Amino acid sequence: MALQKSLTLAAALAGALALSGCGIFSSSDPHEPHDYPDFAKTxxxxxxxxxxxxxxxAKNLAPAVTDTAVYAAGGSAVVRLDRQTGDVVWRAETDGAVTAGVGTDGSHVAVGTEKGVVQVFDAEGKLAWEARLSSDVEVPPLVGAxxxxxxxxxxxxxxxDLITGQRLWHYQGQAPALTLRGFSQMAWSPAGALVGQANGRLMAMNPADGRVIFDAVIGQAKGIxxxxxxxxxxxxxxxxxELMCAAAFQGNLVCMSSQNGRLVWSQKVDAVTGPVADGRLVYEVxxxxxxHAFNxxxxREAWVNDQFLYRGASAPIRVGTALxxxxxxxxxxxLDPATGNPVGSAxxxxxxxxxxxxYGYGAVFQTVEGDVAYIVQGDGE
Structure with a gap:
């Protein structure tokens, strides 16, 4: 029996690590989550x-917002929601529990299931096609082009192929003995599809034929x-x-030019989320x-907020004038994005x-218990 080892980063459990192969060994982080701080809500x-x-x-499910809908997955279903009300427009059953999703281009939505199958649904919730994969899938599919x-x-x-489901190309990476089993996601860029690797590298791939356009080092392995x-x-x-930014666990936060891949700057950060930027700053957990907030x-580091230690903070996002x-x-x-100070909560x-x-001036969040919520600042839209 082939053994596959993985290291699970359980951020929601305050950084507990679990190592799995045929048996399971777990080691709890000595740090307990900090109590939620008191602060004046402004x-x-x-x-x-x-x-x-x-x-x-699977904790790998993230919502997606298009011009006409909000898509999300939970249990063994893909759901289209009305953007204005959150009402269910349609619910499509999947072949087993969804382990990765959702990916959409606005007309098709794709998920991966526990059976190692990618399933693609059309805008009306009908199954367009499905394909069996070489292994299980925990990264939301990327849909487009x-x-x-x-x-x-x-x-x-x-x-x-988006329409026919024909398998057109594949790229086989080289996996290290241990990998983090945490949330990761691909993204579109002017250079192509950005795909993070377990070896600390970020590839841009041509979606037409899978050709690697560039391969950037985000972090280099150290230690014994x-x-x-x-x-x-x-x-x-x-x-x-302007920017393409990516981060690596026990590595760096690296920002490059979106147009040519030229390095703009790099900072040492033991990252657990992907970076998010606005017009002034780049944020990382x-x-x-x-x-952390970087210019x-x-x-250059603008500020650091350490009031929420070991609480499993998710990747920040701009909501109105707040973060x-x-x-x-x-x-x-x-948070106030200028200072990092907390100013409100829900x-x-x-x-x-x-x-x-x-979504607009707000954002759609999803929880592991299946809550999908549209949150705004103040009176909203």
Missing amino acids: TEAKVVWRTNVGDAE GRVIVKTSDTRVTGF TEVERLIDVVGRPWVDQ DDAGRI RRNG AFGDYEGRITF SLSGAVTTPAAQ
Whole structure:
């Protein structure tokens, strides 16, 4: 029997690590989550709507917002929600529990299931096609440019034709002995599909044929033990018209030019989420739950918030004039992006372990208990 070892980063349980092979060995982090701090609420975090779509047991389910809908997955279903009300427009049953999703281009939505199958549904919720994969899938499929791109746990990246489901190409990476089993996600960039690797590298791949356009080093393995040498690219890369940013566990936060891949700056951060940027700053969460803000032009650190240590902070996102993140208790905290000070909060049911999706001046969050909620600042839209 072939053995596959993986290191699980349980951020929602305050950084507990579990090593799995045929047997299971676990070692609890000595740090308990800090109590939620008291602070003066100077802004309102308003839940505009909330819908339950089913438990996200795999903790790898993140919502997606398009011009016409909100898509989410939970249990053994994919759900389309009305953007204004959160009402269920349709619910499509999947072949087994969803372990990775959702990916969408607005007309098709793709998920991976516990049976190692990618399933693609059309805008009406009808199954368009499905394909069996080489291994299980925990990374949401990337949909667009006429392709569905799937990354499996055996490091294979496969490109399918969006309409027919034909398997067009694959790329086989080389996996280290240990990898982090935490949330990661692919992203589109001007250079192609950005795919983080377990060896600390970020690839840009041509969606048409799977050709590697560039291969950037985000972190380099150091140390003697396999645990010390963990260097997985984590979370979702950030891309806008100027910057492409990615982060690696026990590695660096690296920002490059979106146009040519030229290095702009790099900072040492033991990252556990992908980076998020706005017009002034780039934000990142480290393995202790500190939220860092860096000047997007030169990488100089602007501030660090250490009030939420070991609470499993999710990747921050801009909500109105504030910066918002979730934690292991389902609390959504608003920070002042200029200072990092907390200014407001709201509560959902279940831990928030995946990135929220931008929607207007707010964001849509999903919890492991299946809450999907649209949250805004103040009176909302």
